[in-house]
Amino acid sequence: MKKKWLALSLTLAFASTSSLLYADTDADIEAGETKAASCVSCHGENGNSMVSTFPKLAQQDESYLRKQLHAFKNGSRKNPMMASIAQSLSDKDIIDIAAYYMAQKVSVNELPVMNDDDDDDKPAVSEADKKIAMDKLLAQGGDLYRNGDLPHEVSACIACHGPLAEGNEPAAFPALRSQHADYLIKTLTDFKNGERSNNAENMMHMITKKMTVEEIKAVSYRISMMK
Incomplete structure (x- = not known):
């Protein structure tokens, strides 16, 4: 266990050092707003997307946004649409766009509702039972976020992303609070696979x-409610 925590500490130190590559350099927020005009169709006004599979960018740490745009540009993160957009951005464009989104306020999500089961052979679930199921899922997600699952070597999210999922700017670890649950589920699943x-x-x-799939769902829903 000590070796695992040592490895994590070294990783955090490496991340903190590498984030200096994206240190603030004359960021222009107003210019960033203009340059981010083409981002609105997917990521919404002020970086608050209306489509749950597209991430909110508002109030996201600048260092993380810069890191991801450079990753799309150099191909280390795969997404054909974002790669095409990032290729057209200069280093200064990336600095300005990241500063603009960091300056925006992230929107708060509504309390999630448990979906109906699509199996017609199963009896309908009452709204009260749905609420009980969602409360249980959120509680499970909160425990995973704070404490992890040490018997299965799942680290606590709080260690890197902070007590309120506010992220870690020096280490370029993203803010996760108020992000769409659907986007978080997809992202964690992509990492898993x-x-x-x-x-x-x-x-x-x-x-x-x-x-597990259930754990990913639980922690994603809980994070989406953090603010």
């Missing part, structure tokens, strides 16, 4: 590969 790997020491894959 190895479809995304642009993070220090592939740490997120090492964590998520030990998480």
Whole structure:
């Protein structure tokens, strides 16, 4: 266990050092707003997307946004649409766009509701039972976020993303609070399946590969409610 925590500490130190590559350099927020005009169709006004599969960018740490835009640009993060957009951005464009989104206020999500089961052979679930099920899921997610699942070597999210999921700017670890649950579920699943790997020491894959589908859903819903 001590070796695992040592490895995590070294990873955090490496991430903090590497984030200096994206240190503030004459960021222009007004210019960033203009340059981000093409982002609105997917990421919404002021970086608050209306489509739950597209991430909110508002109030996201600048260092993380810069890191991801550079990753799309150099191909270390795969997404054809974002790669095409990032290729057209200069280093100064990336600095300005990241500063603009960091300056915006992230919107708060509504309390999630448990969906109906699509199986017609199963009896309908009452609204009261749905609420009980969602409360249980949120409680499970909160426990995972704060404490992890040490018997299964799943680290606590709080260690890197902060007590309120506010992120870690120096280490370029993203803010997660008030993010769409659907986007978080997809992202964690991509890390789990190895479809995304642009993070220090592939740490997120090492964590998520030990998480169940239910755990990913639970922690994603809980994070979406944090603010």
